[in-house]
Amino acid sequence: MSRVSLTVTALLLLTGCQAQPSAEQPASEPQSFAALTRIETSRIELPADEETFGQGTHADLLNRSCLACHSTSMVRYQPPLTRKQWTATVTKMRDAYGAPFEAEETEAIVDALMATAPAKK
């Protein structure tokens, strides 16, 4: 099972670590890795996320209300939710997370979600 053989003691010696293991320390005999000596600049590009809810009244409303902050999959993978659960979620998205729609649009968005996501009718 051992993938690397350094003991924690060896790690401490290598790094000149001043922390001494004590009974309070979490690691008893961890497998360990060579101490990090340098941190390099890191840069990545995420895959494109071009999916929308499509076209139509419901889709248009969801596209502009939801997709600024997250992809469609957040909606599509929800379990069957009741109207009450969707209403609570939509309200939280607006009040707590600043989703870009007006309070009066909440019911229309819930209608659109009930029709689009795997809703519990």
Place this chain on the structure above:
Amino acid sequence: MDRLDPLLARTLARRRLLATGALGLAAGGTALAQSGKVAQLLMAGGPEQRPLTSVFPGKGEMILQRNRPPLLETPMSVFDQGVFTPNDRFFVRWHWSDIPLDVDAEAFRLTITGGKQPVSLSLPEILKLPRISYAAVNQCSGNSRGLFDPRVPGAQWAHGAMGNAIWEGVALKTLLDKAGIDPKAAAVRFGGLDKPLTQVDAFEKSLALDHAMDGEVMVAFAMNGEQLPLLNGFPLRLIVPGWYSTYWVKSLNHIDLLAGKDTNYWMAKAYQIPDTPNADVPPGTTEFPKTPISAMNVRSWITSTEPGAKVPIAASLPVRGVAMGGDTGVKRVEVSADGGKSWHDAKLGPDQGRYGFRRFETQVAIAARGPVRLMSRCTSSSGQVQPMKANWNPGGYMRNCVEPCPIEIV
């Protein structure tokens, strides 16, 4: 009005729609599901299928729970391959859309305010400080949320929103001592490079001062011997061993000593659990005394066999898995091959420290062809035992029941 910046968010939404063309892609046809491979998750009422994707930089094959901001789940088979979760298979979870994708190691500074003097440290300066290192499980508060019954909204994780790594870094106490602690300080707040697109509270979490100064809480720069992947919080991540991942602030660049309790949204409103044993309330309950989620509970998973597997008959079947004590070690893991009627002790793998995974293995006797209900049950070193019955709360937090693994002997 600081609730939102509707103009910015609308502009971003419109720009995205223009970029994808008027038609966009029909829902369900994600461009990310290139492999065509699908993970089948056992979630009552569905949806149960997720794409398996290898297109995220620095990541191998992961279960795609959400494209943006990424939610990537580790397939259970990864946990069967070793006690530590490789960095390229470690789960990914971000709250806000604007996540760091380009971090200059020379320009980066970690700042500490609210102490006796302000502190600003470069990465080379942090690398020169005394180090600590230990194994610890990083688990999402909502790991296994998709298995809640009745189901609850939120990220629909199966069991793979977790991983075990060796973290290396500097004790938070070492850094706070550099700032100097004012006698009035009560809590310590942590913020990172991720930002909301709207005018709401940034994702910040805090710990009580005593906890922050316990010598174990760590500002990590390495994970399994390598610098942190960007998707897991490069260049620095707070490690709060034994506590849920929500506290393990990624791309940590600011620490603030607070004189009072943290009232920001992410401490006062989000990640609240029922203030009951194991965060358990009767299904459907919405009103209850709440408290911020904190320490993890005892869990175990069989990793050698997938639920639903058809296994050729033999005299005995090897059963392996991983277990964790929560915020303490693993004392014992028992395995049952009859749905929990009888149990026998599994052999525990090497102890990697109280906060890490512990592997277990055993053989179960097979009498005949037909369905077999495998289970594992962990007892922590503080005596906590996994319950047979699942807990329930509307946030989908802290699931830790015995997880059945039904298979068929053929």
